[in-house]
Amino acid sequence: MAASNYTASNLSVLEGLEAVRKRPGMYIGSTDSRGLMHCLWEIIDNSVDEALAGYGQNIQIILHKDGSVEVQDDGRGVPTDIEPRTGLSGVEVVYTKLHAGGKFGGGSYTASGGLHGVGASVVNALSSRLDVHVDRGGKTYQMSFRHGVPGIFDDGRTPKPDNAFSTAGDPLQVVGKAKRGVTGTRVRYWADPMIFTPDAKFSYADLTARARQTAFLIPGLRIAIRDDRRLPGTPGENESFEEVFQHDGGIGEFVEYLAHDTSVTDIWRFTGRETFTETVPVLDGKGHSKLTEVERECEVDIALRWGIGYETTLRTFVNIIATPKGGTHQTGFEQGLLKTFRKHLTDNARKFKVGANEKIEKDDVLAGLTAVLTVRLAEPQFEGQTKEILGTPAVRQIVSQVVAKQLADKLKATARADKTQATQLSEKVVAEMKSRVSARVHKETQRRKNALETSSMPTKLVDCRTTDVEKSELFIVEGDSALGTARLARSSTYQALLPIRGKILNVQKASITDMLANTECAAIIQVIGAGSGRSFDLDSRRYDKIVMMTDADVDGAHIRTLLLTLFYRYMRPLVEAGKIYAAVPPLHRVEVVHRGKPNEMVYTYTEQELHQLLASLEAEGKSYKEPIQRYKGLGEMDADQLAETTMDPRHRMLRRVRVSDAEAAERAFTLLMGSEVAPRKDFIIRGAHKLDAAAIDV
Template sequence: MAASSYTARNLSVLEGLEAVRKRPGMYIGSTDSRGLMHCLWEIIDNSVDEALAGFGQSIEIILYKDGSVEVRDDGRGVPTDIEPRTGLSGVEVVYTKLHAGGKFGGGSYAASGGLHGVGASVVNALSSRLDVQVDRGGKTYQMSFKHGIPGTFDDGRTPKPDSPFTESKKDNDALVVVGKAKRGVTGTRVRYWADPQIFTPDAKFSYENLAQRARQTSFLIPGLRIAIRDERRLPGTPGEFETHEEVFQHDGGISEFVDYLAHDSSVTDIWRFQGRETFTETVPVLDEKGHSQLTEVERECEVDLALRWGIGYETTVRTFVNIIATPKGGTHQAGFEQGLLKTFRKHISANARKFKVKETEKIEKDDVLAGMTAVLTVRLAEPQFEGQTKEILGTPAVRQIVSKIVSKELAAKLKATARADKQQATTLTEKVVAEMKSRISARVHKETQRRKTALETSSMPAKLVDCRSDNVEHSELFIVEGDSALGTARLARSSTYQALLPIRGKILNVQKASLTDMLANAECAAIIQVIGAGSGRTFDLEGIRYGKIIMMTDADVDGAHIRTLLLTLFYRYMRPLVEAGHVYAAVPPLHRVEIVHRGKPNEMVYTYSERELNELLARLEAEGKNYKEPIQRYKGLGEMDADQLAETTMDPAHRVLRRVRIEDAEAAERSFSLLMGSEVAPRKEFIINGAHKLDETQIDM
């Protein structure tokens, strides 16, 4: 019966922006914080495209207390004249019509980031209010919208989304002149309030994401000034206690970007390769009658590359098309890697005797990429992307163009006769050859040490106290500080699945040391050998011998320092171990309080911070309970007996473990470089800037 009643009356036709409000996820992905940020990117990208086209030098983003956000730029300003097909002003077309804009081949933008034409109108539809002001032709125009509908708000002193609203009755009635603009001054200001009926209550603008995107954009468009002002005073943000403002401007472009991304000591200077080539492409073009015809057009592709090699093995490559990030690469990245590999193979083959390379030894892509930091940007009109997310460039001709330019420029660098360039080229080639030999050696001599019998563990370090289980998933390795803690931990552990490895005090700081120094260090070598999965590029997560690696150090400053040194080792040379969540920090107690009971055994309660201790004592006092004085404070693991250590720190039924995760690898890398790196000046500045936060009464004299 229900099926037979299905007629044309049951079909819905959504007009204009109604579809966006009905199905917002189709346009912005989600209605949480990610969708909220997506809307902001759409407005910012319009301003960025103006700067990219050479018509703006400044963008300002303001996060207001009332939840609204404003984006200002000094571009040409949204057109205010009448668009002939619709009979509407340019402002109304841009903010109310889907798939309308200046980026569809109208000659306004040679290369642009926003190509889909739904940005501003979608943001308008999903806003409870949007105000746009345009400076153009000596006048300041204003137009307001409610849920995408043009009209006017009857505001008092402060604009609000719930102010009385009058819908516009006639076309272009809502675009009004509100003032005069100085001669020659142009620009656009957009302020909007996201609709709480669309977005989830916990949706918030992320200052960190905004700053990261602004920084990246300022690198990609040299000279562009992007200012962010946060007036929200939200907890956990830089502007928690006062209005926070940050300005991003980098005149050096992607060379500065590479310098910002690279943290290891350099093997080469930052090299800059640039070039442009033309190519032909067959695309559908509309004729005068609106019919689509395949037409061969000539395009120009501009390539800009900055790169350098460091002493490490990590590879950082960022690729962009018209300043759109392409995290999954595409034809431009494939061409870049192809050009690098082809050039190095040719150079090393021609100098095989000098670098002692055999005919059977062949350079691979990973050997060249090891330790490299690079930023690659290409600019071209109407790039083809694979998928709506624009994460992969698909234009085929770009691959050969990038490969050709990279090969030509890199070959010139490797063959340079200037003393400094020649020395860097030799050092770099030696590094690439060393990476190749290391890879071949690792493959041939790779140790697959799996624990099955007592005989097989004989090659392990003598100080390892191993466990009996060969179940990797349920076994645990405790890295303990010193022999005194080892003695107690040996009695406290479950020998079935808990292994112990003692280390002597503070291990080598691998952030400063070279790979050779790290492997020569007894403590580092023992940790790598016991974990059993190798290190660096040859690290194999499948080879680990324990499911949990637990750092068990004293709850004091030295213990925290040792923990940091261990984390630096894991992060630099065994990063997949951390990323997969196999690394933990044990949390030993700081105090033991013995609560006195009449007629019953006394109760032992452990606390893990001064605050927790004070709260416990206050509660006992309120309940009229007594406790023994003095309260025991543990200065180290060695002060506990085996039962106490087992109960508080090692027994899975009672212990607390902190899993070490890398939510933001770049932030972690910068922190390690700042706190553990070879450059003293940034660390000194960090200490000086944070000195006012130190409570002198907390210093252990």
């Protein structure tokens, strides 16, 4: 277009919610399932903010069969009176005006987690229909919207987005009476299929995770989720399914839920409240912005405990908003911990054998720590629009002082139980420091070098010749008999073999010391060559692929589980990088008879696959030799068969092990491999009816 033709008439002015429908990604990030869930969080957060402010104790979320979702609460109810500046009802203002609500310093909320008035109106704009019911002042009010425009639907028996719709008349209607003292808001909406992608769906797993987290953060809040969709793969696929989340123990119970290792300390609670001042722009009576110094109050609540492990689980929140990337509150927390431990260990250097030149670092203190840190304050400053990092500077010093004072009291406690825990914790921190220093001094720098240097490796390792890590593979083989066959079947250029004897140590129950003392575990760590635990260095590994090659039976599955537990607990970066694989050996070999030419060998990997093969051979009029060979172990194969089916990259099948949800994997390992027997027994009893007795290898 020529410059002379570019005039004011070429400019577009998008008013109200029209801008949201035109550019939804600017407001909810995306229009897939993630954006769909973002909309739901906004509606839920409005109800949560009511509970956070002390109004209401119940929230119910219903996933309807028709694709709509409903959120109910017993808060104060959205105001229904007229807002003087717009002349509209409070309900219409909240659901049609951007940047409108009670969270802008008017005193309605001292701390809130919503998007400051953008959320409800954005959800309304992106819905083909949204209905609001408000119980307030003894009456039940209703207002409906289509694409963000208020009006009245002619519903008949069933509310639907495509029912007849009229914008005539007052859209806020009184539709019934509310019991005396009953207040609350019910919002039901249908996401607009013209906005969201066809595969966008509400995630039940994400919803329950968020509900559980919120219930921990607001003690006494009851959140019920009902799924009426009957979707395959969900808990409610056969019938309507409802779960209720209520945790009166608050963040102390949250820490107990997150922690999986054996405890060193009890769950400790640190709380405090301090005031601070900050200069912020404030609107005067004429609407002019003026820098004003205001006094704020910051409330700190921390629950924490240390366990015997080395991993750190730290969850931080501001006004129940998760801040996964931390911020000033997390900085203050870590600063308070480190400062207090350094002083305590310096004062007790002789008792804990701490040298003058030995200095603990943050990682030494955080090892084995599980903590939930929450702060509440009005109008927190966040870095960026995603609210992932708290930026309010004064919070750092407040949190640091609360932690330093109350942790020091714990470490100096004279009661027998507290004193014992303080001593054990201090010894653990010192041990972590010494381990870190030792690892730095003696860190293995071995990559693949040459075959002559493998003399320092375990004698049972059958190494390969290549010096290129990216092309090398390590097969962990079950037993010496399988090793003999695998040695002949492998390509010695790039495939190494490490036999293990039977079932290795269950490291989920054992301490680090016991794990390192175990011959098989120590050999695996040494051969992989990247260290273990906190000192693990993925780039130092000696092999690119680690392949577990065990028998295709129950014992083989048990050994794979034990190996995976070792990798997940002590070499997790290998799993996260997709470097761990499970070989898939065949279960059967069928020799198909061909007249006039050599017979054909066909391998099957499951009973179902075998039956399908035999049925197809019968249909084609082909015969096969009896009996069909059933492999009970890798040692029963000859080298050619093992190479062809399991080791040769041209023909083999490998299963890559990934950790798509680290927390879910952690809980599964704890349930199946941990020291708590009762939950495992319940799991077995619940799943017993699904077991095919014929599949048990006895």
